Amino acid sequence: MSKPIAIQGIRGSFHHEVVQHYFNGSNNVIECMSFDSAVDSLLNGKADDIVMALENSIAGSILPNYALIDKHDLKIVGEYFLDIQHSLMALDGQSINDIKEVHSHPMALLQCKVFLKKHPHIKLVEAKDTADVAKQISEDKIFGIAAIASKNAALMFGLNVLAESIQTIKHNETRFVIVKREHPEVNEKMLNKASLKFILDHKRGSLATMLNVMSDCKLNLTKIQSLPKIDTPWKYAFFVDVTFEEYKDYEKAKSIIALMADDFKILGEYKNARL
């Protein structure tokens, strides 16, 4: 039997939902209370994979998770895009007017700002995990408090959905990655996307030159993000995602980038989930 998958949050969370989609309905997860402890599970061999949110269309990149992957030399081996739909849920027999407080993850509260502004009688309280609040409400039979979580969580913990799809931006996509300790042996033909990190001097045109190389090698850029290198003024780290059709084009680009950039690192090579 394969080892469990470490997730941040509990069963019923969005991370769990990604596990179910990506690993064919698997429920074999280790529930971790932080991304750090999910990484610990991977490093100490309790898990073989982590599922980790990496960016979303509202808040952008989750840089602390990039930092975890980078620091521990982990490898991205897959990705999954989940359309995050938030629901407001509470114990049965209550209307929205009975709700005094809503508890949820700060990101979920932020994403539902417009809806929550329409109900100013409800106090917002930040919590660690969206699904965990739903679980607590259900287990401890707490009236007057609502959770913001997935419909999945409502179903799992027997709560009543008071309002559906309450996030401000209706198409609310989060990109999750599947992360391992080592890059597995795979057929190169299966690979058409890569996540790269490199460091450049702050010299006029240095990034343009690098992007020209990528373009010449037929790589398509799907994401770019600069990050000033702390404690090294005038050096910048770039996190870049590229897609490609031919692995050999990508290989050529890799060898040129390795010559041109300081500290070139492949964070992962995997299959583009967009195709």
Add this chain to the structure above:
Amino acid sequence: MSKPIAIQGIRGSFHHEVVQHYFNGSNNVIECMSFDSAVDSLLNGKADDIVMALENSIAGSILPNYALIDKHDLKIVGEYFLDIQHSLMALDGQSINDIKEVHSHPMALLQCKVFLKKHPHIKLVEAKDTADVAKQISEDKIFGIAAIASKNAALMFGLNVLAESIQTIKHNETRFVIVKREHPEVNEKMLNKASLKFILDHKRGSLATMLNVMSDCKLNLTKIQSLPKIDTPWKYAFFVDVTFEEYKDYEKAKSIIALMADDFKILGEYKNARL
């Protein structure tokens, strides 16, 4: 007398500290409980300026604030880099062993993760504002609870500093911007930095071409961030900061970019705070 400056948080917060540095010791602030309400103060004319955190070296860009500037067509007119130093503070007469809970902003808790892990008996509780916790502890004489905030806040609210500079990364810089409704009339010679937004088709080399133009016009890139345009697949928005020596070089670049990109927008032209 000039109008007050709207900040997120209260007096004693890092935003207030930036106001004091940038506006020559001014204490004339409107304390807002969210960035949204700070923007409201600007739009309804109660304030002439907002001070707003825009990115930091750990969490990266604060995209919701970029979105606020973009949506309301506000203008960045200045920037300030503050080295954020967190202290642990509580009422007098307590040691760290007396502390049961620490309350602070999620970002501050994240930044002090390593220090807090060394004191596992302390429960972490998320709060809205760093300085506000310090104020509450002081006003309500709450023992057993500590705040993470600036030394400034400890001084202002008469708390005892139990530990200094407790953030994991010692050099912890946040970039704040000063934002107005309209771009003021200024001498072009005073300007050497700009924040730009443009949208490109997802076509191989489109960004490289744009960066080549900037490089040819002697612009230096200090930040780049891509953001997939929600609801418009295959279009990407780019947020770019550039510095330049001659305004006429920048003007030339602007006119070329305007021809090449969709939806080109100048978020602000101002003086580089790094020089």
